[in-house]
Amino acid sequence: MSGVDPARDGYTTEELLAIVMGRLTTGLGHIAVGALSPLPAAAALLARELSPRTEITILGSPRHMRFTDGGRELFDCAAQGRLDAFFLSGGQIDGQANINLVAIGDYVKPKRRFPGSFGSAYLYHLVPKVILFRQEHSPRVFVEHVDFVSAAGTSPRNVYRPGGPKHLVTEMAVMDFDAGPGRFRLNTVQPGYTEAELRKQTGFTYALPAEVRTTPAPTAEELALLRGPVREELVHAYPKFAREAYLAP
Amino acid sequence: MSGVDPARDGYTTEELLAIVMGRLTTGLGHIAVGALSPLPAAAALLARELSPRTEITILGSPRHMRFTDGGRELFDCAAQGRLDAFFLSGGQIDGQANINLVAIGDYVKPKRRFPGSFGSAYLYHLVPKVILFRQEHSPRVFVEHVDFVSAAGTSPRNVYRPGGPKHLVTEMAVMDFDAGPGRFRLNTVQPGYTEAELRKQTGFTYALPAEVRTTPAPTAEELALLRGPVREELVHAYPKFAREAYLAP
């Protein structure tokens, strides 16, 4: 996980993903990141480097939490409209952007149990820009219909919903989600992948752009920020990850 | 207000009232007193002297507030069942124990406006033992029907109501409230008054005990506590009152 991908020019997959998500959140007011999300955390830290007025919150990192009203404050904050972006993932994610963080198979006696929905069922509705992130891109993850909807990708018109999914970032692609038709549209394939490979690894259909482009490679400035100040901050939030798995030495 | 009443034997009306209310709250777990209630505050302090496990809260007195969750905590506490007694008063109080803290006459353009209902509409329902206190006993205060119900004395059976009025204490009488018939019953007349005088000064009818008794006079111990430790504490809550109006020198 930590080596430089031979197919890529001097950066790791992890670095690429952090930079892609950093680009998607640059310039926002307040970006929050859940616990156990080291790459989204790196992305938010990068976005703050690129737009210094950006506030960031990284759950579980005392250094990156400005909350003083207990565990509920993040959620209250989101409902107050004080949160602009959040990252969610899923054990399964389907073509309607439903995410499953609970179980595969029967709910009562599942084939596979995941940790649980955490804040997803709520934040997915209230945070304007939710970015779905899952590094592994396989038909096991990206299914036609999730077994259990932890949080719904779309809602009927009468449902109060200022927020929702806007992008999906994986090792193979960046997609945009269009709530109208309730469907993903390919934005770019990641360097080293083709759309044909992507299609084979995706269990749902998605719309295509007029021309399939490749994600622009990380710039020297982006990599320098990521390897310098971002990494330094990340150690406070994810000591184990920053030590073992994050970046090329 | 501050002299020893010539009709009484070495104590003031204020001392009598504080002692009567102290007796009614002795032995309870947690007694709270609203702002601007110096005699109920003295009563609660006395109750604490007489039953040291009693917790007391005096709103507006930093020394007698153990709250750390803002203005709402008293009310949340009451709903949690952690408050055993509270004192309420009224610009008008009627025979069904309805209290009026809002206005006499029309609501929009009243003849007389009072400060407002404060917590009464809520605490009257939730605190098991509410003691109504009004020093002045006159037909102007004790009316048949209040002009505005800030808080209702009784509720229909289907209304969740663990609390309610239990006693009324005035310069002329101590009454008990019986929620069944929704009516006051005379407990004792204060020393120096007769039931006939009381009836003349009360704008509603009330039930009578088999025999009309007089409130037992303050004991030497009660007076000593009131004039010693209680007074000393009260200065922190009501400096002006304790200085000017409270007790015989």
Added chain:
Amino acid sequence: MPDRYCSTPDVLVADVADGSSIAVAPDYSGVAIAATRALIRKQARRLHLIAVPQSGLQADLLIGAGCVGIMECAGVNLGEFGLAPRFTDWVQQGRLTMRDATCPAIHAGLQAAEKGVPFIPLRGILGSDLLNERPDWRVIDNPYQHDDPIVLIPAIKPDVALFHAALADRAGNVWVGIRRELMLMAHAARRTLVTVEAIHDGDLLTDPTLAAGTIPAFYVSRICLEPGGMRPLGFSPAGEQADAPMIEAYVAAARTQAGFDAHLAEWLA
């Protein structure tokens, strides 16, 4: 200092538009009297004043000065100093639109706004005439229990929260200690304006004891350093007592509108 700092209370409240709803603190908490004077100086009009949950001198000054259109509160008085003379007079003349409440309903309404929900249920209240005057307080049947009526309090989302606090740091974090109703106001309001006794050197949020009583900067719009900004009211975090002679002089003067006007002119000068 970052740009949320203002040089005077007048700059602090300069953007408060006529007709704004303003949540203000009770006398035992952090009342921004200097900023109130600034509101009067700028001749604010038709304010919807929301006392959290009660007010005293501050409401009386604003009412007497003609700044208030709607008064939402659980009560207005001057504590040990008695009735609030201008409040009482204006209501009795029918010159003030009253929105009477009960203390916990105002806290609950602000909590609903803090949680971004349209309402919060509250026990009690049933049988009170307050329900007649508050059509926005609805009675529903508790969906969790048969035949159990319960009152709903709608969210109170003030345009502005205005209060006085003990400390702010240079990043804009504000320390309120146990006065959590001030934090609730900041969470619930669209904008929060604060006067403070003193500036704290260092970051209030990195000290674990101070952090526990701190409103993070991202809730705070503007701050003005104004020591004594609560005078003549007392300010318990600073150990300051109310200026009783000054309040007594106010009460005596404000018995009539003319007396109030003269007193105010002198006080604003």
Added chain:
Amino acid sequence: MPDRYCSTPDVLVADVADGSSIAVAPDYSGVAIAATRALIRKQARRLHLIAVPQSGLQADLLIGAGCVGIMECAGVNLGEFGLAPRFTDWVQQGRLTMRDATCPAIHAGLQAAEKGVPFIPLRGILGSDLLNERPDWRVIDNPYQHDDPIVLIPAIKPDVALFHAALADRAGNVWVGIRRELMLMAHAARRTLVTVEAIHDGDLLTDPTLAAGTIPAFYVSRICLEPGGMRPLGFSPAGEQADAPMIEAYVAAARTQAGFDAHLAEWLA
């Protein structure tokens, strides 16, 4: 010390009856691991564990030891150390009754209990299958807006709140600092049991900075002085890091029930 002080964690939890609902703190807050060991030693059974809003090692230990009947939570995992092995295994075997939630719903349910109201509404959630598994979460039409469905979360009133905190004083006041979810738990629960790192000399409530992060004694049933009561989890108020090797050894052992049982026997000894 007053009689709410206990000599050991075993005395602290002695009265916790089988079948009790117990609210516990998340790993970033104050997890009472020493007291959890005491619950396992006394062979507590059929506990209804309420994670506020998530749990990790504590839930995994209690589940593996057979203490838990119902698991109510927004999630269970071991943070950077991966899945919670006993939780995962027991659910997959159908041996645990799950009551899946989402974080803010657990906070809201506790707030409803804190306010003594039967429910609090909450945005979001609609469209989630959680609603199918939580018949106690009702969807109603918002009475304040036409055609606006909203979820109601019923009050969560735990029999017991159990957590670890930094300080308690001799009067029984407990300092939790910014960890307000612990205060919420204490307000909502019938009884509150606390282990603490240290005893504070003096009254936590008379110091205005400490008071801001203090749970008053009248919410606290019992306290046990137990320094390191959160180990091997980290405890940020004390600057203590998680004991990574110990947790990794746990994860390796607990992959199977037999491995867990052996590990636990050793650990309890």
